[in-house]
Amino acid sequence: MxxxxxxxxxxxxxxxxxxxxxxxxxxxxxxxxxxxxAGNTFDEVDEHGILVQRYGPHTFHTNDRGVYEYLCRFVKMNPYKLTYRAIVKGIAVPCPFNFTSIRMLYDSETAEDLISRLLRAYPGQEKVTVFELLESDDDAIRGYAEMLFEEDFRPYTAKQWGRDPEEIDKSVIRRVPILLNDRDSYFNDEFECQPEGGFTAMVRNMxxxxxxxxxxxxxxxxxxxxxxxxxxxxxxxxxxxxxxxxxxxxxxxxxxFGALPYRSLVFEWVSLPQSSFQETAIVAYPKDAAFTRITEYTKLPVQDIPGRTVIAKEYSLPYDKSADQGNEPYYPxxxxxxxxxxxxxxxxxxxxxxxxxxxxxxxxxxxxxxxxxxxxxxxxxxxxxxx
Structure with a gap:
């Protein structure tokens, strides 16, 4: 043909x-x-009946109605809000960092004072970047930003990208804002969904x-x-x-002209004889662990599998086409x-x-x-x- x-x-x-x-x-x-x-969105049902995403966690979110409606031609999209935690000073706090995060990381008096300062400094704003806070004239706000940068942004960037934050495009770090409210969801888009039956089913129909x-x-x-x-x-x-x-x-x-650098990923899969492992679908570990994050797939999407769950520990490493591990390019x-x-x-x-x-x-x-x-x-x- x-x-x-x-x-x-x-x-x-x-x-x-x-x-x-x-x-x-x-x-x-x-x-x-x-x-x-289906590329890196490939998912499949494992031996315990749990839908798992083999190349890392994916959830669809957009404010582009045309994009959303296009995908709806091929699959039913079920509403799904991704919640996320990051381990900061040994505490699993909401991420993006919000006012709840502040209250978990500081004593009550300091937390409420910091929240008041943020509201006065950025009236009417729902979010800011860590770079904006680092440039603040307010010592308390700047100190908060410095703490987050050293406890989360810097070590996570080094682990995920193999570089200091100063060595990568700032747009990568700006992707994770700091919220000026108590919203507990990773995204805040008009459409946030998981395709019924998974992403592979959607692509297969396509x-x-x-x-x-x-x-x-x-x-x-x-x-x-x-x-x-x-x-x-x-x-x-x-x-x-x-x-x-x-x-x-x-x-x-x-x-x-030479090789373009990419980051690759490796996953350690663990099936557990329990219904739940962690509070949210994804928990990030900026420090104190070799892996970057843990995804629990009975929570992405939500799946009711009594007495069984599966997690994937995610490790970031340089891409090397000839290596046994890290031979798939993921991130430019x-x-x-x-x-x-x-x-x-x-x-x-x-x-x-x-x-x-x-x-x-x-x-x-x-x-x-x-x-x-x-x-x-x-x-x-x-x-x-x-x-």
Whole structure:
């Protein structure tokens, strides 16, 4: 069978693009290195009947109604509020840090004074960044920020990213605000959900189309050829199809300009003969543990499995394609140096007229799930007009 489009990767970005192009009559071939679809959102039911997310915790949240409604085409979205704790000074406090966190970390008089100072300093605001608090003229507010930075932000960043906070893009740290209220939820978006039956079921429905073919356990890079003279990318010697690539950007070009750094993850899975292990779905351990966080999957999504739960301890380490552990790229590391290297690869990609990049790894961009959906939909609209 001849194909109009070849998509490398069956994660969320690739699957949305496949569906969108198939719906306008394009014959799509999807190639996947792993033995399953859905990329890092892959989930499955374990031997105890618990739905687990094998590549780390995911929950869908967005303020983009169009993105939410698009996913609802393929699955029922069940409301879900993620709650989160961080161990600070040995205490499991709400995260993002809120007024309850303050009351748990300070004596009553000091806590109420600090809360009053925050409300006066930032009237009408629901949240601030730790950087704003660190620049405060108020000694008590600045001291609070310094404590959080040294007890949480700095050690967690070092553990998660392998770098000091000063060495990564500040936007990464700004992703976790400090709340000026008692809200106890990790996000505060209009739509916060878990797909009924899991993310893999959602993606499976997405790629269930007569014009979409999928080949698993296939290393597409072995059959891709980039011809700089013609400005075309060929798949199995055929340069006619349009190529959509969602994998690691530098690997596509054989690390021509050098390797882009990524962080990888390793999980230690523990099945426990008890109904609950921790208060919330996720608990972060900035200090005093080798792992970064523990996820309890009977709480993500909520599952009633009497007398049994399963947890995953998450360890962050540098990505190394040839290593026994840490051989999957998860997170691009953003800073000025990597941005320059990324731009070299993106400029090179523009030289190939039938090549499109999309997704966290191919764009070398830290995306939330809704950002990936919006990006894929935008790319699909652009492609519909020219292929």
């Amino acid at each position: 001849e194909f109009d489009v070849v998509i490398v990767g069956t994660g969320l970005a690739g699957s949305i693009l496949a569906r969108e192009l198939a719906e306008i009559g394009k014959r799509v071939l999807m190639l996947e290195r792993r033995a399953h679809i 790629v269930d189309h007569p014009l979409i073919s999928i080949r698993l356990q296939t290393d597409a890079l072995q059959d891709l050829e980039l011809d700089e003279e013609t400005g075309r990318v060929s798949y199995q010697k055929n340069s006619a199809p349009h190529i959509i690539y969602t994998g690691a950007l530098d690997e596509l070009f054989g690390w021509q 590391i953003g800073n000025d140096q990597t941005q320059l290297l990324k731009e070299k690869y993106l400029q090179l990609a523009k030289e190939f007229s039938n090549l499109t990049l999309c997704g966290r790894l191919a764009d070398y961009q830290y995306y939330n799930m809704d950002n990936v959906v919006r990006r894929a939909l935008d790319v699909a609209e652009e492609l519909k007009g020219r292929i």
